[in-house]
Amino acid sequence: MRINWRIVIMVAFFSMFIYTLNAQVNVEIDKKDFNISKNGYKEALAELKSGDTYYIMASSGAYRMALPHYLKAYEYNQNSPQLNYKIGVCYLFSNEKREAATFFKKAYRSEPLVAPDIKYLIGKALQLSDEFDEALQFYKEYKDDLEANAAADKKVKIDDNVIKDINKKIHECNVAKELTKKPIRVFIDNLGPNINSEYPDYGPVISADESMLIFTSRRDDITGKNKKDAIDQQYYEDLYVSYNENKKGWTKALNMRSLNTAEHDASVGLSPDGQILYTYKGYNEGTILESKLKGDNWTSPKELNKYINTKYHETSASISHDGKYLYFVSDRPKDDFGKNSLGGLDIFVSEKTDKGDWGPAQNVGAPINTEYDEEGVFMHPDGITMYFCSKREGSMGGYDIFYSERDENGKWQEPVNIGYPVNTSDDDVFFVVAGNARYAYYSSARDGGYGSQDIYRITFLGPERFMALGTEDNLIASSNTTIEQKVEQEVVEVRKVRLTIMKGTVTDALSREPIEAIIEIVDNEKDELINSLASNSKTGKYLVSLPSGKNYGVAVKADGYLFYSENIEIPDATAYQEVTKDIVLSKVGIGSKIVLKNIFFDYGKETLRETSFPELNRLVTLLESYPNMTIEIGGHTDSHGSLKLNTELSEARAKAVVDYLISKGINAGRLSYKGYAYLQPIATNDTEEGRQQNRRVEFKVVTIK
């Protein structure tokens, strides 16, 4: 049987106390507790036997199957300590974990020695019910009992891991007490019936602009119909997709048939532009695959290379905004550089090689990774924030969601717990954040859903809004005028995302048909290619994430077309914004021309700045691709100044461009230049914006064979 480790991780997070549950198998029902009518006793006994059949299998699915039988038996006798205990255990593995405490407590009150781990489980159940003080009391008593037993009997030795686990639980309760005192302000909204079902729906991944949502569901129309997982007795996982174009609401989720198989198919990551999907399959201890959107078809999922997938568990992955790095989770003991992992599941990173494949994986190390498990890595499109879940110190129970920001030197800062109520005492995993960082998506089994786990959208409202109570006092006795005193609430700093999402479509200038074009993002200052991605061949859509604080050159290229260039200056302080830029490409042909928007000159001079070189080099490449093409470089100015001066300047600048091209090996005979001054404006000269557009360098195709 292929074990789906991701499911194991998701449903059996109680692994640390599984050892204690060994005792539960031996908790037998006492017949005398069921001293009821003959028929009643028979029925109760039958239900108990049915329940036990599943219970002894000790898996989350089996506990779920056992529960209804035990509850039926419970109708006949509500005071059996053993039955209450077993019901408590079953509830702990259900979506109604909060119910467990009542049954455990009842079992304990009836028979304090019902099971050796009863106090621990009461503590756990209370912790999951947010009853932290009481949970602490039971955890401490359990620990005291263990230590007292060991002290009384030298043969009894306590496993260090047991004490460590109890101490961790105690710490979690203390953390939870603090976090619940200061809940963060969020809306947590169910995404509704178009997305969620009565079955488990989880693992949401989104495009940066929230126009596409892909998630995992275990509903009854899956590809491998009627096939259930042996571990949890739920349908196999399938991938589903929904769209939210123009923020009009999510469409009815559709099964991604072309990607789904009869086995488990789960979503783990999506590139910010929604064009690359990472999925998970359970074979080889967990494998991550990649699929690309070509037109409206996803390519067949392809396993990532050996640096990503190993014989160990690889469970989730997230690609950076520039497509250069892949962050993923694995429990491999060493990375490809020989560095030891920190323990359990860790987060690793792989850099894309020049050949376009993923390179050796490196453990991202502390402070991200710890001796505890880290999971569900998500790199935000801002390029500096990593979200992940962890059982580390500082968690309020099980996995909590943390974030860390990378400083200017590339060093990850100490992770911060994202806070309650997003985090709970239960496991909170697989959390993705929209480009704007105001919204995030995750799954939860909270009350009021459609059943089991549902997908929710979190709206981060930020710190408590400023409140000013109006009050007046006669501070100055000689004045009848009262003085307004604002009673202000404390305000904390707001985390801001400094990111621009540029999106739009690339189309043909004449036919308006979408074009699959390559979009290159260049850091003009460093002359460094930041990202290269393709627009969708079917829709022409593209989306790029541009963190603030750079001058970007955007070049859009497609075979047979002149390239299009755009210059985008995004100051460091620029807050999140979405910019729609539809790009029109002109086919290479006589008379076709383009504005070279990333050509920069010194003020009032014809000296080319170095930041112009990436753009000029693109032009060189184009001319090399069309060796028989001759072009004219045209210089243009705004209307400030005399015609004579502007003609001289524009001509000198056009010549400077031509000289650069010649210096790069382009035959001078193919190049001509002309200064047009302000005689061919493309915008008004009455505004600065218009004048800026008019100050330009164009190239025009003169002949082509």
Place this chain on the structure above:
Amino acid sequence: MKKILVFFMMFFVIFTVFAQENTQKNNQDVDIDTSQIIIPIKIGFDEVTAIADTSSTLVIAEDQKAGVAYNDGVTFFKQSQYDAAIISFSRSIEENPEFFKSYYGRGTAYIKNNDYKNAIDDINKYLTYRPTDGAAYYLKGYAEFYSHDHESAVKSFIQAIEKNYINDANLFYFYGVIEFNKAEYQNAIDKFKEAVKVDPKHAFAYNDMASSYRMLGKYPESIANYQKAIEIDPARAFFYNNLGSAYRLNKEYDLAIQQYEKAVKMDPNYFQAINNIGVTLFEQGKYNEALEAFNEVLSVKSDYAYSFNNIGLCYYVLKDYKSAIDAYNRAIVLNSFYAYAYMHRANAKEMLNDMTGACEDWEKARDLGLEIAEEYLSVCFEFKN
């Protein structure tokens, strides 16, 4: 004998008038005592005497007509008939523009009529004749203070002090008030200390010194000085209100409420004190009780915008956002420039997920000068397009 007696009497009268007029004509600086004019100055809700009431001996001027008119002016002034006093002093000046004490008299009458501009003009004229009169500089500073020309007032007060006019607590008091208004609270405290040094019973100076300490966040000192003000003058409700606020700021909420209640007991219409009770309860997290207090304010002053704002905040923290918005709506109707009410309404709309409405209100609050609203507008990126 009888004839001789009549002759001597006539001679005496003529001689006396001549002698007095001669004295005045030649020695105005000596005989004209500005202290003859009693200047009741408004401080807060009361009046105190700025210049001691000394001899009110009238002057028989050498210039008979100017002198008589001046004396009439003084008489009217003492009878609080300031318009008539101004007419008399003006007549005196018409008779003799050099009769400078009438400028002083008229200036004081203008002050009483709150006509500070004319007052300053007259006192300036007077000072051209008597440039060493510290009291006149004080009066000028006083007029400048009330005409909101605090910069000039400070200069006049400094001149007064330089002319050794240092025994007037009010001079230091007003100087302190100016420093307070400039948010120079430590300087204000220094001046108020001078005031109480001259007049240890100057309750207003203690109150204002307490307010200065309060603004510096020195609440224990603030409390002590408000208490001193109350000790000197226990009949002023606003002293108790202020003391309550100092206690509230010092997070001594029960003591605060006790003082506010004393203020309200003294003046049941003291809506600001009732409002402060609500604020204190709010700060204690007693939102329902605060709500009751703010509603009680409205029974005294139904158009108190602050109270509606505060009611809105109570509903907001009680998560009744619709009621909160209703309350903010009323606050805005009463004061369409109430930036905080717009901001609070936006916050409540946000909680109802009415982001379009929230963004509009944050924008309005920002336009009214609330910088923090600009911060909140950063979430409006998707609602602007």
